[in-house]
Amino acid sequence: MATLAESEMTFAHLPHPAPLAADARAAVLADPGFGKVFSDHMVSIDWDEERGWHNASVIPYGPIPINPAAAVLHYAQEIFEGLKAYRLADGGIALFRPEANAARFNASARRLAMPELPEALFVQAVKEMVLADKDWFPTVEGGSLYLRPFMFASEAFLGVRPSKQYKFLVIASPAGNYFKSGAPAVSIWVSDFTRAAPGGTGAAKCGGNYAASLVPTAEAFERGHDQVLFLDAVERKWVEELGGMNLFFVFDDGSILTPELTGTILPGITRESLIRLAQEEGLTVREGRYSLDQWKADAASGRLVETFACGTAAVVTPVGRVSGHDGAFTIGSGGPGQLTQKLRQKLVAIQRGDAPDTHGWVKRIA
Known part of the structure; x- marks a missing residue:
């Protein structure tokens, strides 16, 4: 204490x-x-x-x-x-x-x-x-x-x-900008490596987690992608997070899904803020498991309309394309979706004092 x-x-x-x-x-x-x-x-x-x-x-x-x-x-x-x-x-x-x-x-x-x-x-x-x-x-x-x-x-x-x-x-x-490509949406590579295992340090923000991500991240860059995606370490099928960002999935009924915090995913502060903002918009936000195969199928059928990543450095970033050894798929039009842009604008407006801070999130220091 x-x-x-x-x-x-x-x-x-x-x-x-x-x-x-x-x-x-x-x-x-x-x-x-x-x-x-x-x-x-x-x-x-x-x-x-x-x-x-x-x-x-x-x-x-x-x-x-x-x-x-x-x-x-x-x-x-x-x-x-x-x-x-x-x-x-x-x-x-x-x-x-x-x-x-x-x-x-x-x-x-x-x-x-x-x-x-x-x-x-x-x-x-x-x-x-x-x-x-x-x-x-x-x-x-x-x-x-x-x-x-x-x-x-x-x-x-x-x-x-x-x-x-x-x-x-x-x-x-x-x-300034976190991503160097300047593209309207980022492209991600599904890694064969895993970021964290149950019982490990996945929920802690420690340097070792990021050191372990450097080889798979370099592989993603070499293949022309902006970020790397990690699956779970046990079944190797469930989407967890990117190299340093949490993920959200937006469906055609307006609902949103984000991977649940199981102890292997870093509990993002931007992630938590976006959940609150989306709920205030009247949207249903679920925290649960989402497999890579289901993500691909939902993108193909049109049920999934947007995917975005979030974190302090990049704030809110649309994901346009996902690639791996088993092929690639595009989400929506491959560019930023309407809800992604709306949530980003709402969050940034609060952070910069352009919108009312009804949560007490902004701490003025000067």
Whole structure:
């Protein structure tokens, strides 16, 4: 349980001695891409068994000193989150559901035998990061400041047990479009590999899950696709998720299906938000199993009219074509569907302050 001291920590601020010049920053912000450049500062907080969370600081962005025997390098005790800060219509700055990210971060920490970070401190750390580098918002349409909180085991030892020391950091990256193809809908490849197995770490946001996805993702790219699709690890027939996104299926009766959270799928915050928004539109949303064969049959018959993927980085992205060793099929017209676009517009409008926030999801910080 969080103590008052941990939840209301004072951050030291160490300004960057040589921040990126304004003209160079402006050039970067005009075309930031995704995850390629980083702002001037980062947040750092330490933890150990004796003192708990301490040494909260906003410091210049740069290399992290790390012992070669640090536990993270040998036993992969590491977790992370991803969220965005948005410029509002009135020029203010807001976060979208940061408390949900904090809760998921702690769920990942529990699964990886790491200390939980008080949710209030998580949100405070993210806020400190954004305010320190508020001039780093990109100027491109739809741009945002992508935030990456993460924690790793820093104790130097070679032994299979939980570390007794950890470091939590937050870095920021100006973000434009996530997918590089620019196509109206993405194409995905059905992988022979699996992402997660029952009883594993599939529901935790840890680096190991993503490392395991790199080979199948590279295979998808080599075949000309934008993303990789993973099936379940047991029967190899049930659709689970993409390399880093949840999936939704829209049928001709207006109902929506998304794969249920069985412990092998990451519980997406965008996923949960879209379920709420769709239900408010009067749509029936089911969480359940959906096989690849049924997906193909429904697309061929016209019963399935849209498929979309969602996540913090890409928000809501239409899926137009699915390919695998057994052939390929197209969903609808192969482009974005009406409901996909409607839900995306509704979510983005809330995130950017262009529509009323009836859920209390938007946390204004400036």
